[in-house]
Amino acid sequence: MLKKRIIPCLDIKDGATVKGINFEGLKNAGDPVELAKKYEREGADELVFLDITATIENRKTFVDLVKEIAKELSIPFTVGGGISSVDDVRKLLEAGADKISINSSAVKNPELISDLAREFGSQCVVVAIDTRQIGAKDLVHVKGGREATELSTLEWAKQAESLGAGEILLTSMDGDGTKNGFDLRITKLVSGNISIPVIASGGAGTADDFVQVFNETKATGGLAASIFHFNEIGIQDLKQQLKTQKIEVR
Numbered sequence: 236m237l238k239k240r241i242i243p244c245l246d247i248k249d250g251a252t253v254k255g256i257n258f259e260g261l262k263n264a265g266d267p268v269e270l271a272k273k274y275e276r277e278g279a280d281e282l283v284f285l286d287i288t289a290t291i292e293n294r295k296t297f298v299d300l301v302k303e304i305a306k307e308l309s310i311p312f313t314v315g316g317g318i319s320s321v322d323d324v325r326k327l328l329e330a331g332a333d334k335i336s337i338n339s340s341a342v343k344n345p346e347l348i349s350d351l352a353r354e355f356g357s358q359c360v361v362v363a364i365d366t367r368q369i370g371a372k373d374l375v376h377v378k379g380g381r382e383a384t385e386l387s388t389l390e391w392a393k394q395a396e397s398l399g400a401g402e403i404l405l406t407s408m409d410g411d412g413t414k415n416g417f418d419l420r421i422t423k424l425v426s427g428n429i430s431i432p433v434i435a436s437g438g439a440g441t442a443d444d445f446v447q448v449f450n451e452t453k454a455t456g457g458l459a460a461s462i463f464h465f466n467e468i469g470i471q472d473l474k475q476q477l478k479t480q481k482i483e484v485r
């Protein structure tokens with residue numbers, strides 16, 4: 236059984252780490268390089284770096300910033316935002332990223348998943364899914380959560396797996412930044428119906444939220460931002476609490 240991973244997320248805008256609620260009301264959370272170093276020291280298993288306005292602003296992810304962060308890290312490091320081609324990914328991997336995350340570009344061109352998996356291996360390809368419940372449907376959102384699609388979240392996760400994705404980063408937009416706990420319903424639905432690892436994201440507020448998501452769903456990773464950025468819970472403290480609940484962590 237895969238040991239559970241604790242993954243801080245750095246949302247980057249204009250070179251700074253930011254955090255909002257339900258994808259809105261962003262506020263500065265610090266320097267990404269310093270935060271990356273801090274999280275490695277504290278025992279994070281991986282980091283995710285998302286250039287959150289790259290797609291909306293129709294530009295590429297900051298390769299120079301990726302190089303700067305990668306120089307400071309020895310833990311795995313995923314980068315996303317504005318990635319739309321094999322060439323984009325090659326540049327980011329050469330800059331030091333271990334994995335890349337694609338969202339809007341994969342929805343627009345699903346074959347991109349296969350192209351990247353073929354070129355770099357599935358282990359490198361993370362498909363990020365921003366999901367929100369609208370009526371009775373769970374719908375995939377693109378462009379930094381600004382635009383709803385007609386795609387069913389579960390069906391898209393299954394399709395991404397069949398096309399060669401190695402992992403799903405599942406963010407509940409309804410839970411994002413609220414600290415009300417992970418969205419157990421959608422996480423359980425997706426992680427229980429595909430065989431690749433699922434990272435749960437959106438809503439973590441306490442150590443108990445991580446205990447719950449790992450006990451009640453098949454998620455193999457728990458991702459959070461503000462609770463780590465604003466020192467509301469330490470990564471070592473969190474891991475210790477998970478161990479006391481007999482949850483295997485790295």
